[in-house]
Amino acid sequence: MKKIWAWGALLFGILYFTLPLVGMTNFSLKMRRGEYSFEAYARVFGDPRFQETFTYSVTQALFTIVFGVLLVVPTAYWIRLKLPGLRPYVEFVTLLPLVIPAIVIVFGYIRLYNTSSWLPLTGSAFGTNILLMFGYATLALPYMYRAVDTGLRTIDVATLTEAAQSLGAGWTTILARIILPNVLVAVLSGAFLTFAIVIGEFTMAALLNRPAFGPYMQLLGANRAYEPAALAVIAFGITWGCLGLIQLVSRFQKSAPPKA
Amino acid sequence: MSFLSLTNIKKSFGPVQVVHDFDMGIEKGEFVSFLGPSGCGKTTILRMIAGFETPSDGTITIDGKDQGSLKPNQRNIGMVFQAYALFPNMNVHDNVAFGLKVAGASRSEIDTRVKQMLGLIKLDHLADRFPYQMSGGQQQRVALARALAVKPQVLLLDEPLSALDAKIRVSLREEIRQIQQQLGITTVFVTHDQEEALSISDRIVVMNAGRADQIGTPFEIYNTPATRFVASFVGTLNIIEAKVTDPAAGTVMVGDQSVILAEPIANLKGGDTISLALRPEAGSIAESASGDTSLVGEVESTNFLGSVIRTRLRVGNDLISFDMFNNPGVVPPSYGESVKLRFAAKDLLVIRE
Structure with missing residues (x-):
């Protein structure tokens, strides 16, 4: 009897999650009346705004990942090595983006960095792009920090550091050649999550008026019927691709350590 | 003046003083073991020599040069850790070559030295292996080769045999002693195992509660213990x-x-x-x-x-x-x-x- 309930719950869960996706995919393929086609996908891919916004978001994601790695890896390493007592506080700070809505963060940014402020980042497209990247890095912080911290937990940070120091290595060498390669899989996990967040993010990009993929999806959804569905399927594909890559690199580490 | 000189060394962690007025001179090429129970301060002294801890008072000199102002990576010291501490992302060759690369040695120089070191520990056939593909004894030998590759003035061994099984421990300690004598390198060995200390040391420092209870040859320590602690700690009494x-x-x-x-x-x-x-x-x-x-x-x-x-x-x-x-x-x-x-x-x- 218990088994029936368990199977029932599982089936309900699967249907609950997959039916909307199946329906949406089905709808996205019905642009041509009476037949299935990839017409909606062709239109999306052919739209220059898709290419522009997607390229913009991918570029932003890459910069966010680089900035996130440069910020989080040394921070998490230092906390683990020298300031373990501060770890709960840093963890709390990194979790704040989960409880503070993006709209609050972006309004704070606009207030702090507007054209009449001491650092007028919103005064230029370049400055706004940088501000947006910082915003994305903030949103990705809980995932990136946890991934890196978990990676650091799997190695003996203190002893490896001392071993490298006794061989003449300074902090930069230790971070670049010992710590980072040994938490590479964790960093990649954090990077893929960051990528997925940046690609789908709407609020910050819209309020900072940048041509990102999130606002484009919203715009398309408000004015078209089939293309938004195709776009949603594409966005899902990208996210799942990222999650798949996380799984792949995690398995890769189980079989052999990453090479320097 | 001794080659490695520790003068009036004190170390406190907060209100707790873990090393009290420690004085000792170690001659060039000498093998000295610090022996004592957990918490007696032996590892703390080793870490102060390495530069990982700063003495609260006192001076440490190597070949007449004060080490006080030098960071760990500026001291010419090789160290072997209990937990091996091989870099997991590097194979044996790269682990041994690491210190040489950091020092900016040429590729041919690195290759020659790595071959020499792997020959010394008789593991030249495992140069491409990663640490996880080797036994504990092999890893510790690689760690020893890595520490020696940079030609350190002093070799520090922090309980390097503790994580190994009994048979490997005996063979590796003999190998360490043989390599140390072959290279004539000044060595400080920390252990809580009296048999290890007695078997391979020129001199033993028996530590008790942050103080050196007795410094002497293994023969002196065993046969004429200076204090009740030394007598009871070294051997059965x-x-x-x-x-x-x-x-x-x-x-x-x-x-x-x-x-x-x-x-x-x-x-x-x-x-x-x-x-x-x-x-x-x-x-x-x-x-x-x-x-x-x-x-x-x-x-x-x-x-x-x-x-x-x-x-x-x-x-x-x-x-x-x-x-x-x-x-x-x-x-x-x-x-x-x-x-x-x-x-x-x-x-x-x-x-x-």
Whole structure:
């Protein structure tokens, strides 16, 4: 009897999650009346705004990942090595983006960095792009920090550091050649999550008026019927691709350590 | 001045002082072991030499150069850790080459030196292996080669054998000693294993509660322990309580039996209580033994340990253990039997607290 309930719950869960996706995919393929086609996908891919916004978001994601790695890896390493007592506080700070809505963060940014402020980042497209990247890095912080911290937990940070120091290595060498390669899989996990967040993010990009993929999806959804569905399927594909890559690199580490 | 000199070293962690006024000079090419129980300060001293801890007071010099202002990566020191600490992302070759690369050595220089080091530890065939593909003993040998590759002035070994199984531990300690003698490198070895320290050291520092209780050769440490702690920590030792009867003649009473010591007892008077130490291997119950002093006691237990049989004898309020080699032709004494334990008077040491 218990088994029936368990199977029932599982089936309900699967249907609950997959039916909307199946329906949406089905709808996205019905642009041509009476037949299935990839017409909606062709239109999306052919739209220059898709290419522009997607390229913009991918570029932003890459910069966010680089900035996130440069910020989080040394921070998490230092906390683990020298300031373990501060770890709960840093963890709390990194979790704040989960409880503070993006709209609050972006309004704070606009207030702090507007054209009449001491650092007028919103005064230029370049400055706004940088501000947006910082915003994305903030949103990705809980995932990136946890991934890196978990990676650091799997190695003996203190002893490896001392071993490298006794061989003449300074902090930069230790971070670049010992710590980072040994938490590479964790960093990649954090990077893929960051990528997925940046690609789908709407609020910050819209309020900072940048041509990102999130606002484009919203715009398309408000004015078209089939293309938004195709776009949603594409966005899902990208996210799942990222999650798949996380799984792949995690398995890769189980079989052999990453090479320097 | 000694090659490695530690002068008036003190170290405190908050209100707790873990090293008290430590002074020692280590000569070039010497192998010195720091021996003591957990928390005695031996690793702290090693870490201060490496630069991972800063002394609260005192100076450390190597070849006359004060190390106080130098960071760990600026000191020319090689260190081997208990947990191997090989870099998991690098193979054996790259691990050994790491220090040389950091120092900016040329590729040919690195290759030559790595080959030389791997030859020294007899692992040249494993150059492409990663740490996770090797046994603990192999990893520790690679760690040793890595530490030696940079030609350090001093080699520091922080309990390098503790994580290994008994057989590997013995063979590796012999290998370490052989390599150390071959290279003539000044070495400081930290261990809590007395057998390790006794077997490979030129000198041993027995640490107790942040102080050096005794510094001496293994022979001196074992045979003439300076304090009760050294006597009890190094080797197995019987501590026998005795009452002084005639200090000038060196006569004491153990229970109701009179024993004459090899020397008069200084600074004590009749009726004072003293502690005497007797190694288990110093006693014998054989009739032909040349011992000129004896104690009669009742056998409490007999333990067969393979090559040795350890017997515990009750003498008055004391339990005295003694060892005899296993001889299939000789039946060990049995429980309750009364036996005479013979020993040389010089083996009965007066222990100062």
